[in-house]
Amino acid sequence: MAYDDTRVVVGIDFGTTYSGFAYANRANPEIITNDTWPEHIGVLKTNTVLQYDEDFLQIDAWGSPALAKRQRKKDRTSNPPKPIELFKLHLGDIPEEKKPILPPSLSYKKAISDYLREMGKLIKETVTTRWPGVNFMTQAKIIITVPAEFSEKSKSIMRECTYNAGLINELHTDRLQFTTEPEAAAIYCMRTLSEHFDNPVGTSFLIVDCGGGTVDLTRRKVVSTNKLGETTERTGGFCGGAYVDQEFIKFLATKVGANAIELLRKKHYNQFQYMIQEFCRHVKLLFNGEKSSFRTYDFDLEDVCPAIKQYVSDSLKDKLEDIDWSIELNYKDVKEMFDPVVNKIITLIKDQLNSTSDKCSAMFLVGGFSESKYLQTRVKQEFKNRVPNISVPKQPIAAIVRGAVDYGLNTKIIKSRVLKYTYGTKTSPLWQPGDPKERKGKDGRIYKFYTLAEKGKHIDVDEEVSHSFTVARPEQKSMDMDIYVSRDKSAKYCDEPGVELLGNFSVHMPDTHLGLNRSVLYTLRFGEMEIRATAKNKQNDEEYHTTFKLEFD
Incomplete structure (x- = not known):
């Protein structure tokens, strides 16, 4: 397809835990971030989750509606099908034991294709409703962001899944292109440099993209007006926000026993997942690291995940019954859930800053986990003497997808890469x-x-x-x-x-x-x-x- 045939650019951020899309018309390139999802309006991303029927042939729900809900008392003896999540991790270069176990009849490629198909239906409807004259399959360019550490094989699989999802009608079409998540974030952050510098040309800045599963870092330099060059090789690690959830599960295991947690995960996954959602809503998202403002939270296991009671050993059950199955999460407990993850991110930042003698004038935290007040505070405390400007741009959770659209509108914005x-x-x-x-x-x-x-x-x-x-x-x-x-x-x-x-x-x-x-x-x-x-x-x-x-x- 010739470039001039493109009327609409769509950016897709297919994430480990959350996904989103944005779009723009070349004739009037205002970038619009989608905020309307099934059963959920006003948020910029939805969950990367699928709910299938019992045979894994039909999708019953996707996104937020596919998440486990609080079970009503009359339904607590039932065990509904397990939502499918974290399937993007199968594309990453991580040990097999860290990849989610999928049902035998469901491959990760099918899960990715099915999710992109459902999102694709929404994208097509949204774009053609706004611009009725656009033929999506011939006039829309799609930019999908991928982690910096993705191999060429992983990107080929993403292309195959996008084709299977019906978003493109030719496997090797130029209508589908890729850019890395940190590169898209850098493009987005470049637009905000004018808020800190009268003349951004020559400015070197670091982008720390803190997602759910991964954290990606890249150093960029504004080499001329609206032109970006890369100054160091991209780095990253598996220390995103989802790893705080894992630390919470480890904490619970010390109270109810590791065996009880494992049996709950295997036999009542919906309750297990709902328990994590409750932790995120009431503890994780509110934690700012300030001890004076912290309020101890009582986590009611009997109410949130009643099935766990049958798996707790007698020695631990007596203790839990004495406290009515309510576990306290105090300041020290929660801080210890965050610190292993935040410390890894700080180490990654140190390594990036030390990888070159060039001065870093600004640092931007983007991605969903960047909204953590505790992470922001720790990063600023650690690097305030090395980096003059450390900030979180507007809509940090949408930085990648908006940068992807910007890239699609002007691929010449990237002057050099490492x-x-x-x-x-x-x-x-x-x-x-x-x-x-x-x-x-x-x-x-x-x-x-x-x-x-x-x-x-x-x-x-x-x-x-x-x-x-x-x-x-x-x-x-x-x-x-x-x-x-x-x-x-x-x-x-x-x-x-x-x-x-x-x-x-x-x-x-x-x-x-x-x-x-x-x-x-x-x-x-x-x-x-x-x-x-x-x-x-x-x-x-x-x-x-x-x-x-x-x-x-």
Whole structure:
């Protein structure tokens, strides 16, 4: 689809715990964040949750309505189907034991596709109602944000799921593009720099995107008016707001026993989840770290999750009955639930600030967990002497999705990126003393990884890197050009762990009469959302091209 065909840009923030979307018309690019959801109006995101029927064939509810509700007394003997949540974690590079267990008949790809399909119905209805003349399937560009640590495979799966959801009608269409969550957040935050600086050009700032599952950090610099460059490689970790909920569960386990918690989770998941919701509403969202304003909260287990009583051991049951199954959450308890998570975020920020000698003039906290007053206070206390301006922009929970739309309206806003991978190709030089003996081939050659662009390198959008390669044998009639990626800066061989083949193509080399005096100029061009590989036969100027839709940032 030609760029000029685009009339509407839609940004989708598909999150671990919450998701949202925003949109704008190119003719009048006011960015609108959706705040109307099934059974819920006035909030900028809804829960990334699905409720299926018993056979997992039909979706009964999605978003907030799919969450567990307080069970009425007459229904407390029943056990309704378990809501499906956190399925996005299956795309992340995390240990298998930390990924949510899904029913045997439900794959994570189906869950993602089904959720995007339901959200897609709402997006299409919202956009075409506002602009009746828009043909969504041919005139809407979709920008989906992904975590910085997502692999190329994960983004390919997201594309596949988006196609299966009916949001695009061609798998490899340019109507769907990706940008990273921290990049989208940076674009959003750049718009607010004018509130702190008379002339933002040259300003370096740090974005700390605190979501439900992950925290992503990136350093950006305003290199010219409305142009952003990246100054350090993106970093992140699994220490978002949902991990405070996990600390709450650990605390409860000390009161009722770990076995009781596990049985409640397995057999009465709806009550287990509703218990977490009650904690968030009455404790987590209100905690600001000030001891003087804290009010001890009585958590009534018998009322919130009555099923747990049957799983508590006799020794603990007596104690709990003495206090009417009401557990106190005091200031110390709650602070100890927050501190392990907040401390990890502070460590990530320190590492980012220490990764370069450049002065950081501003820090923006965005994402849902950034609204935590306690997190804000701790970050400001820790870094107030290193970063002059630390703030939370307006609508921080919508920063990513609004930045995604901004990016879709003007992809040229990103001037440079820091490569997340090392890019290279396979070469076959003669084996030399010192090379591994077991790698010496029968022809006396050794196959090695040749670096074309190193991880951590600053690359301008549309920048090219090139190298000339000579044929290895006089009779050679073609040259195979590969492109490999590695997370290691110093990959040596193409078959070592962590090196992945992205693709290859062959260059015709017919002039065998020239013997070894034949070469190919191999060029990688790092575009906005793809890498283009070109191989030019330097003897006859024939060019061969291939494109890798990597969304490499």
